[in-house]
Amino acid sequence: MATANSTLFTPIRIGQLTLPGRLFKTATAETRATLDGFSTQAVIDFYSLIARGETPLIITGNIYVCRDGKSAPMQLGADDDDKIPGLAKVVDAVHAHGGKFFAQxxxxxxxxxPRFAQSPVAYSASDVKDLLTGTQTQALTVAxxxxxxGCYADAAERCQRAGFDGVQLHSANGYLLSQFLTPYTNRRTDEYGGSLENRSRFHRQILEAIRVRLGPDFxxxxxxxxxxxxxxxxxxxTGELVEAAVVFERAGFAAVEISVGHYESGFPMVCGTFELCLRHxxxxxxxxxxxxxxxxxxxxRPLVTLASNLLWKGRQGYNLDYTPQFKxxxxxxxxxxxxxxxxxxxEAAIAQxxxxxxxxxxxxxAxxxxxxxxxxxxxxxxxxxxNGCVGHLGAQPAECYHPSVKAEKDAMLAREAA
Structure with a gap:
């Protein structure tokens, strides 16, 4: 084990939590829950394996906080107390291997x-149609x-009761909190629109409600x-988003994870190749x-594949284009x-x-x-x-769908089980 002088394997604190290393598992939709959002053995197995690899911090795929916030079938939910026992079993499996676990x-x-998620309506900050899916939205009222x-605070409390070590609010990639922050999707004229102070109000109120319930140390x-x-x-x-991050730090968020893009952006958040992805x-x-x-x-599809391959070529650390300004x-x-x-x-990203x-x-x-x-x-x-796995998210379980890589993974897991 050669970790001497490596910045990647030095401890880091997130709030009151100390982690032994600096490589984490980010959120990816598992597509392994029941249609009603309950955990399954397949969810437990998915995270247990990653925890067995001694991963310091694992962040779940997005967990919906209420039924109208669900994005896809087989997505985990934290919308009711009846979800707590199943979530607790997943947490216990991760903790059994020494890992720390955050719920996104x-x-x-x-x-x-809507038809995919079996949702009757799509809510947003404003009634701006999504150009990719054609989904027409309904602007949320203040009430x-x-x-x-309250739904976010309830969900956070359920996750704490299930044993999670923390939670992550998803305000990236064009989801609802991101929609409130972005002027393109937030055209409100009330206290939730216009200035950055107003567009970040929803985030700050959620954090405040969680703090009231769970205290300052969670x-x-x-x-x-x-x-x-x-x-x-x-x-x-980037500069405007850094300003938002400063507001979030002042409000009490313990760390920030940097991604890129909305669904309408195409594929900047998963650079690579896209033939398998788009087919799936x-x-x-x-x-x-x-x-x-x-x-x-x-x-x-062939033309979209070609354009995507040219626009979003795979490279390591592509969001390092933005993170130095946040740092x-x-x-x-x-x-x-x-x-x-x-x-x-x-190591270079952290050391530099x-x-x-x-x-x-x-x-x-993989x-x-x-x-x-x-x-x-x-x-x-x-x-x-x-990106074969990305193409299947929400429809098939999160898994490696590249034939040779999957064969190598299966062989490794068979050796591990022997």
């Missing part, structure tokens, strides 16, 4: 295909916003964009789109997600002061022992950024 809390907002503040972190990546639309640039989408979640959009996607202004930990695959790249920690998703799907293998300089299945 989310409301999908306008980025929902409905206050209801959702870690609450936030995931947000480093850039909205919305050309020709009124999306937020056409067969899965996108098959629930209105017929004209399904037809367009089927007909133009400059924040004293809380800055976590960078985005294509990390090698120890050298992760571009971030305090890194997180990965697809790499852990190799649940990714952390241990990186730490001990051992070989393991290596994600090739084909």
């Amino acid at each position: 809390l989310n409301h999908c907002g306008r980025q929902v295909i 409905e916003i206050q209801r959702l503040v 870690p609450v972190i936030i995931k947000m964009n480093g850039s909205d990546w919305l050309p020709l639309r009124d999306g937020l640039k 989408m056409v067969e899965g979640s996108m098959s629930y789109l209105p017929e004209p959009r399904r037809t367009l996607l089927r007909v133009f 400059e202004k924040l004293s809380i930990p800055v976590i960078c997600v985005g294509g990390f695959r090698t120890r050298d790249a992760m 002061g571009k971030c305090d920690a890194v997180s990965a998703g697809r790499a852990f799907i 190799d649940p022992f990714f952390y241990r293998h990186i730490r001990d300089n051992q070989p393991g299945p290596h994600c090739v950024d084909c």
